[in-house]
Amino acid sequence: MSATSNMLVVGSVARDTIHNPAGTHDHVLGGSAVFAALAGARFVTPRLVGVVGTDFPDAEIAMLKSNGIDVTGLEVVEGDTFHWEGRYSPDLTSRESLKTELNVFADFHPKIPEAFRDTPYVMLGNIHPDLQIEVLDQMREPKLVIADTMNFWIEGTPGPLAKMLERIDVLVINEEEARQLAGTYNIVQVAEKLLQMGPRVAVIKRGEYGALLFEGDEVFSAPAYPVHRVQDPTGAGDSFAGGMLGYLAQKDSIDHTTMRSAIIYGSACASYCVEGISVEKLATVNRAQVDERYGAFANLARFE
Amino acid sequence: MSATSNMLVVGSVARDTIHNPAGTHDHVLGGSAVFAALAGARFVTPRLVGVVGTDFPDAEIAMLKSNGIDVTGLEVVEGDTFHWEGRYSPDLTSRESLKTELNVFADFHPKIPEAFRDTPYVMLGNIHPDLQIEVLDQMREPKLVIADTMNFWIEGTPGPLAKMLERIDVLVINEEEARQLAGTYNIVQVAEKLLQMGPRVAVIKRGEYGALLFEGDEVFSAPAYPVHRVQDPTGAGDSFAGGMLGYLAQKDSIDHTTMRSAIIYGSACASYCVEGISVEKLATVNRAQVDERYGAFANLARFE
Numbered sequence: 001m002s003a004t005s006n007m008l009v010v011g012s013v014a015r016d017t018i019h020n021p022a023g024t025h026d027h028v029l030g031g032s033a034v035f036a037a038l039a040g041a042r043f044v045t046p047r048l049v050g051v052v053g054t055d056f057p058d059a060e061i062a063m064l065k066s067n068g069i070d071v072t073g074l075e076v077v078e079g080d081t082f083h084w085e086g087r088y089s090p091d092l093t094s095r096e097s098l099k100t101e102l103n104v105f106a107d108f109h110p111k112i113p114e115a116f117r118d119t120p121y122v123m124l125g126n127i128h129p130d131l132q133i134e135v136l137d138q139m140r141e142p143k144l145v146i147a148d149t150m151n152f153w154i155e156g157t158p159g160p161l162a163k164m165l166e167r168i169d170v171l172v173i174n175e176e177e178a179r180q181l182a183g184t185y186n187i188v189q190v191a192e193k194l195l196q197m198g199p200r201v202a203v204i205k206r207g208e209y210g211a212l213l214f215e216g217d218e219v220f221s222a223p224a225y226p227v228h229r230v231q232d233p234t235g236a237g238d239s240f241a242g243g244m245l246g247y248l249a250q251k252d253s254i255d256h257t258t259m260r261s262a263i264i265y266g267s268a269c270a271s272y273c274v275e276g277i278s279v280e281k282l283a284t285v286n287r288a289q290v291d292e293r294y295g296a297f298a299n300l301a302r303f304e
Numbered sequence: 305m306s307a308t309s310n311m312l313v314v315g316s317v318a319r320d321t322i323h324n325p326a327g328t329h330d331h332v333l334g335g336s337a338v339f340a341a342l343a344g345a346r347f348v349t350p351r352l353v354g355v356v357g358t359d360f361p362d363a364e365i366a367m368l369k370s371n372g373i374d375v376t377g378l379e380v381v382e383g384d385t386f387h388w389e390g391r392y393s394p395d396l397t398s399r400e401s402l403k404t405e406l407n408v409f410a411d412f413h414p415k416i417p418e419a420f421r422d423t424p425y426v427m428l429g430n431i432h433p434d435l436q437i438e439v440l441d442q443m444r445e446p447k448l449v450i451a452d453t454m455n456f457w458i459e460g461t462p463g464p465l466a467k468m469l470e471r472i473d474v475l476v477i478n479e480e481e482a483r484q485l486a487g488t489y490n491i492v493q494v495a496e497k498l499l500q501m502g503p504r505v506a507v508i509k510r511g512e513y514g515a516l517l518f519e520g521d522e523v524f525s526a527p528a529y530p531v532h533r534v535q536d537p538t539g540a541g542d543s544f545a546g547g548m549l550g551y552l553a554q555k556d557s558i559d560h561t562t563m564r565s566a567i568i569y570g571s572a573c574a575s576y577c578v579e580g581i582s583v584e585k586l587a588t589v590n591r592a593q594v595d596e597r598y599g600a601f602a603n604l605a606r607f608e
Contacts, residue, residue, distance in 0.1 A: 091489035185395035209513040221527030
């Protein structure tokens with residue numbers, strides 16, 4: 001692990017109960033901030049801001065720390081940690097939420113420790129856009145802000161979402177939700193509309209079809225790694241964004257060529273994420289393995 | 305156009321009536337052999353084998369000839385040409401068949417002219433697998449046989465389809481139909497199963513998500529060109545396969561590196577195809593434009 005602490009992740013920290021073809025996985029670690037920070041930790045030592053309840057296992061805290069993650073911004077509040085329970089379809093392409101128990105997350109307002117407010121690379125995980133704005137209000141001129149969002153906020157809080165979009169650099173969003181937000185189907189036109197909403201860069205996540213990066217006149221189409229056996233897609237999108245930002249933070253560069261590489265590093269993290277249940281694979285791969293997979297992406301995409 | 309006549313295309317020649325957001329396009333040129341031959345004609349002078357009725361316009365024959373296509377294998381039979389009528393969804397991602405009038409195509413048995421039987425590069429368009437086998441029975445040791453198929457044959461004629469698959473080199477198939485044929489979802493496992501059925505190479509077409517090439521241990525993920533305004537997706541898959549084969553025929557090579565380039569050339573042809581109604585765009589782009597789009601694909605996929 002690098003000693004560079006120039007990346008901040010704010011988002012949910014959760015305990016997930018997942019039903020999938022491999023069985024039931026009860027109260028395993030989850031949450032957008034966790035996956036993003038663990039992916040970022042392949043490159044730098046991310047700072048994590050979030051909230052958990054008193055039920056949150058010490059062993060998970062220890063695991064995050066041993067991955068080099070700075071958890072001094074992780075509040076512990078009386079009560080239970082955010083708990084999500086869901087069931088995946090047999091082919092793992094869709095899922096149904098069975099329970100969403102916000103618990104201590106219901107009253108979460110991110111408090112950025114003074115020592116974190118100059119962090120240059122900031123990821124706003126998929127939480128209420130008002131909370132994402134609260135984070136930005138506490139930060140001092142970050143170099144790059146990446147945000148994720150979802151259908152829930154597109155439908156429920158369009159006003160705050162629009163304000164948030166005006167203040168970020170990179171929007172990372174699922175394809176279906178990108179179409180919903182843009183109100184059109186053609187993906188080139190979708191990207192044009194997203195960029196008109198504020199962000200300078202739009203990254204559209206397409207799951208097993210890879211990702212598209214739109215920046216100025218440049219379009220980059222990143223393949224997805226052909227995973228032979230997907231175990232658990234939970235957190236893939238957050239791992240993607242966290243790995244992407246971690247690489248940019250490590251390089252301390254946001255030029256377009258670095259951005260393309262960052263998309264591939266994010267894809268590499270996401271591909272490892274889905275190969276294990278919860279964080280079990282993502283939290284144990286080392287940088288050499290990430291680089292090896294980067295090489296596999298290069299072979300996947302190469303032509304003369 | 306090159307003078308190389310080392311590519312043969314057998315398939316349907318049709319008149320299509322297409323309803324889409326741009327309007328109704330009545331009895332425009334269509335059919336798998338037409339799109340494939342026109343795409344191949346960007347690279348070589350393909351030989352076309354198919355059947356039309358006496359209603360088939362001379363102007364269409366003249367257009368095919370002016371594209372360098374050898375139509376001496378195009379039978380003209382008393383009656384009407386195969387006519388398909390369909391309606392596309394507003395976003396052009398799905399379509400509904402309104403009429404499928406086989407007409408003279410109902411009794412079609414491909415007759416390969418003696419002069420065509422040594423053609424090394426052969427494309428079997430999406431027709432009854434028994435007819436695809438009839439073609440192979442008439443050919444003398446082709447160097448590469450590419451075949452397309454669809455759900456109709458997977459469901460209706462699995463026995464003949466299995467026999468056909470044992471005799472071809474490259475299967476080009478839509479992703480959904482590949483999953484149906486393989487009986488599984490994960491695309492890596494799908495490809496493994498397809499390759500066990502006979503072909504040495506599997507090419508899985510993913511529409512706006514590009515294509516995957518599986519050959520031995522190699523996997524190639526080709527992006528799709530981000531078309532700003534799709535006019536008509538009819539024939540995109542046939543243009544892809546025809547362009548791919550045309551490039552291989554022109555290079556007279558089937559090594560893996562050439563195969564990867566061929567996938568991109570096929571994708572370039574498909575991207576032009578969808579930019580016009582029927583064949584209007586595909587039949588008018590020149591080789592320089594195809595090369596220019598190849599360059600755009602290279603920029604789309606590049607990372608360091």
